[in-house]
Amino acid sequence: MPNLSLLPRTPDRATLPFLPQAALARGRVHEICGPARRSLALWIAGQTQGPVIWIHAAWQTERLNPDGLHRFIDPARLLCISPDRPQDILWTMEEVLRCGCAPLAVADLGAPPALTPVRRLHLAAGTPEPAAAPLGLLLCPGDGGAPGVESRWHFAPVHAPGRQLWRLDRRRARTEPPRVWDIAQTRPRGAPVVVPGSAPAPGSAP
Numbered sequence: 001m002p003n004l005s006l007l008p009r010t011p012d013r014a015t016l017p018f019l020p021q022a023a024l025a026r027g028r029v030h031e032i033c034g035p036a037r038r039s040l041a042l043w044i045a046g047q048t049q050g051p052v053i054w055i056h057a058a059w060q061t062e063r064l065n066p067d068g069l070h071r072f073i074d075p076a077r078l079l080c081i082s083p084d085r086p087q088d089i090l091w092t093m094e095e096v097l098r099c100g101c102a103p104l105a106v107a108d109l110g111a112p113p114a115l116t117p118v119r120r121l122h123l124a125a126g127t128p129e130p131a132a133a134p135l136g137l138l139l140c141p142g143d144g145g146a147p148g149v150e151s152r153w154h155f156a157p158v159h160a161p162g163r164q165l166w167r168l169d170r171r172r173a174r175t176e177p178p179r180v181w182d183i184a185q186t187r188p189r190g191a192p193v194v195v196p197g198s199a200p201a202p203g204s205a206p
Contacts, residue, residue, distance in 0.1 A: 016135055018047050019181060019192055022170065024151065027126045027133030029097075029118060031152045033144030036166055038064070040155040041106050041137050042072035046189050048103045048135075051079055053096045055089055056108040058082040071188045090117045097134050098124040106137045112146040113138065119148055150174055158182060165195060 015023035024030050024044065032040050042064075045052045052073070054064065060082075069075045079102075083089050089107055094117075096105040118138075125136050138146050143154065152172040158165045168181045183192040 014133060016044070016047060018044055019168070019183065019194060021176075021179070022168070022181070024135055026135050028150035029121045029125060029136035029138060031112070031138045031140055031144050031146045031149040032155060033140045033142060033152065034154040034156045034169075036155045036157050037139045037141075038108070039072070039166070040153065040168070041139055042069065043185075043192055044135075044137065045077070045104055045106070046073040047191060050077070051102045052077050053079050053081065053093075053102045053105045054108065055081045055083065055092050055096075055106065057086065057089060057110065058084045060108065060110070071185065073189065090121065093136060094120055094124045097121060097136050098127045100127070100129075100132055100134055102134060104135050104137065106139060108139045110141065112140045112144055115147040118146055122148070122150075151176075166192075168192075 014026040016026060017023040034040075056063070064078070064080070066075050069078070081092055083092055089109065090113055093105050093107045096102060121136055121138075125134055138144075138149065140146055144152055146152070149172070151170065151174065154167075154169040154171055156167050156169075158167045163184065165182050165184055168183055170176065170179045172178070182195040184195050186193050
């Protein structure tokens, strides 16, 4: 029987914090859903350094507007890839995560993927050294539902007269409970700021 106290300790997984008490584990794949899912992905991208790989289908009609990117990220950091075949979208993301050439890879999908591709993405994201492990984001319409993701976040606008607000709902996470925040942006390319007392408790009626 091996002495477990002598076994090497698994290093803590690095995270990307983007809100107080809200962080994304690196080397894993997370899902963002809701009407403002692309905005949250860009907000997260703005908290990273280096290139960001954005993958979307060649036939997709909704594209990123460079004029709207400036408030979240320098558009020059984005490298957009448009595969012609549906199966190549997740294959491209898998290869990007495996090589560790960018800190963040985003796949803009038309529907949640199956469990097996998500598992492959997790394995690919964990291939580089822990300190350099990339982050994967799956953008899914509606309420999402990709199986096997590390966490699931819903993001939607809740703008009020005179101010822009978004509601961030952590609906699933392996190590954290559900939670809701209302957040705002106080300056271009600035980190999101929590608006105290504005968000409902998780599971409460809107």
